[in-house]
Amino acid sequence: MAAILHALLQEMEQLPPQERRIAEVILESPSVITRLSIKELAERSGTSPATVTRFCKSRHFRGFPDFKMKLAAETFQHSGNEVYQDIVAGNSLTTIVEAIEANHLASITDTTRLLDMERLEKSIHLLCRARRVDLYGVATSSIVTQDFYQKLIRIGISCTAFSDGHMQITSASSLGAEDVAFAVSYSGETQDTIDALVCAKEHGASTISLTSYGHNTLASVTDIPLFTSSLEQGMRRGDMASRIALLHVIDILFTGMVSQDFERFVPRLDGSYEQVQRVKLRNGG
Numbered sequence: 001m002a003a004i005l006h007a008l009l010q011e012m013e014q015l016p017p018q019e020r021r022i023a024e025v026i027l028e029s030p031s032v033i034t035r036l037s038i039k040e041l042a043e044r045s046g047t048s049p050a051t052v053t054r055f056c057k058s059r060h061f062r063g064f065p066d067f068k069m070k071l072a073a074e075t076f077q078h079s080g081n082e083v084y085q086d087i088v089a090g091n092s093l094t095t096i097v098e099a100i101e102a103n104h105l106a107s108i109t110d111t112t113r114l115l116d117m118e119r120l121e122k123s124i125h126l127l128c129r130a131r132r133v134d135l136y137g138v139a140t141s142s143i144v145t146q147d148f149y150q151k152l153i154r155i156g157i158s159c160t161a162f163s164d165g166h167m168q169i170t171s172a173s174s175l176g177a178e179d180v181a182f183a184v185s186y187s188g189e190t191q192d193t194i195d196a197l198v199c200a201k202e203h204g205a206s207t208i209s210l211t212s213y214g215h216n217t218l219a220s221v222t223d224i225p226l227f228t229s230s231l232e233q234g235m236r237r238g239d240m241a242s243r244i245a246l247l248h249v250i251d252i253l254f255t256g257m258v259s260q261d262f263e264r265f266v267p268r269l270d271g272s273y274e275q276v277q278r279v280k281l282r283n284g285g
Contacts, residue, residue: 003074003110003113003114003213003229004059004067004070004071004074004114004213005026005027005030005071005074007059007213007214007215008023008026008027009027010214011023011214011215012024014215018045018047018051019051019055019058021045021046021047022041022045022047022051022052022055023055024045025041025044025045026041026071030071033068033071034068034071034072036068038052038053038064041064052064058215059214059215060116060219060225060227062116062118066116070113070114073113074110074113074114100240103240103241104240104241104244106229106241107228107229107241107242107244107245107248108244108245108248110228110229110245111227111228111229111245111248111249112248114213114227114228114229115226115227115249115252116226119224119225119226120226120252120253120256121256122224123208123224123226123253124253124256124257124260125260126180126206126208126224127152127157127180127182127208127253127257128257128260128261129178130157130158130178130179130180130206131158131176131178131179132158132159132175132178132179132180133152133157133158133159133160133179133180133181133182134159134160134162134168134171134172134175134179134180134181134182134196134200134205135148135149135159135160135161135162135182135183135184136161136162136168136172136181136182136183136184136192136193136196136197137161137163137183137184137185137193138163138165138185138190138192138193139163139190140186140239140242140243141184141185141186141190141193141246142161142163143243144184144210144243144246144247144250145161145162145163145182145184146161147247147250148161148182148250148253148254149161151250151254152254153272154268154269154272155257155258155265155268155269155272156265156268162196165191165192165193165195165196168192168193168195168196169192169195169196169199171196172196172197172199172200172203172205173199173203174203175200175203175204175205176203176204176205177204177205179200179204179205179206180205180206180207180208181196181197181200181201181205181206181207181208182207182208182209182210183196183197183207183208183209183210183218183222184209184210184211184246185209185210185211185216185218186211186212186228186239186242186246187211187212187216188209188211188212188214188216188217188218188219189216189217189218190218193218194217194218194221197209197218197221197222198221201221201222201223206223206224207221207222207223207224208222208223208224208225208226209222209224209225209226210226210227210228210246210249210250211225211226211227211228212227212228212229212242212245213227213228213229226249228242228245228246228248228249229241229242229245
């Protein structure tokens with residue numbers, strides 16, 4: 001099932017009556033929805049075009065046309081029987097290798113189809129111009145923020161990655177209008193990370209979040225929400241495909257930054273590499 005449809009299914013019980021009717025119509029015939037006008041969807045769901053627009057925007061789409069475009073791309077991609085594969089007792093090593101490869105590839109593809117180019121461009125612009133960047137994430141998300149930290153440090157961006165909730169808040173309270181707070185939480189419901197991002201925003205910093213697709217608290221309080229695939233479920237998967245999806249977006253942001261400000265960042269990348277090599281040679285490494 002496509003990430004958008006999966007998220008709607010997960011939200012169904014919490015939706016207001018009018019939005020639930022829209023979701024039910026979409027889930028019943030997603031491929032048909034991509035060919036309808038906003039008026040036709042409103043009529044089928046017994047709502048109004050304004051309600052359909054609110055429904056789409058509350059899920060971080062720019063409107064119904066944007067929603068249709070991304071749903072159409074996902075529906076086409078998942079026209080086969082692709083599913084995420086869980087850990088099964090007694091699987092051969094060959095089967096495990098194939099399953100992990102399939103999960104990771106599906107996660108990257110699903111995430112790519114959810115990306116909003118305008119939000120990515122705004123995020124890259126803010127990160128390039130930031131006086132200071134705070135990175136917030138705990139548990140698996142802290143691994144992702146550490147990865148982004150080591151990338152940003154190499155191009156001379158002043159940044160720190162925090163995994164401790166108290167330190168996140170402490171740092172957030174010292175940010176200002178020229179700074180960026182970047183928060184990662186796959187669920188979007190990690191309270192320490194939410195509190196830190198809200199604090200940073202209250203102090204004037206620009207805020208960016210990276211979460212799984214769907215309605216979640218962190219995305220709702222962020223200036224620029226970015227999303228990954230939300231299809232990986234279950235404790236046994238160990239956040240594997242979801243981690244790959246998060247890192248996929250981090251790599252896109254970093255590469256976009258270097259490309260946008262090539263003359264400033266590439267010499268820094270080259271310089272950091274040369275310094276590390278020089279130290280390794282001196283130490284016999």
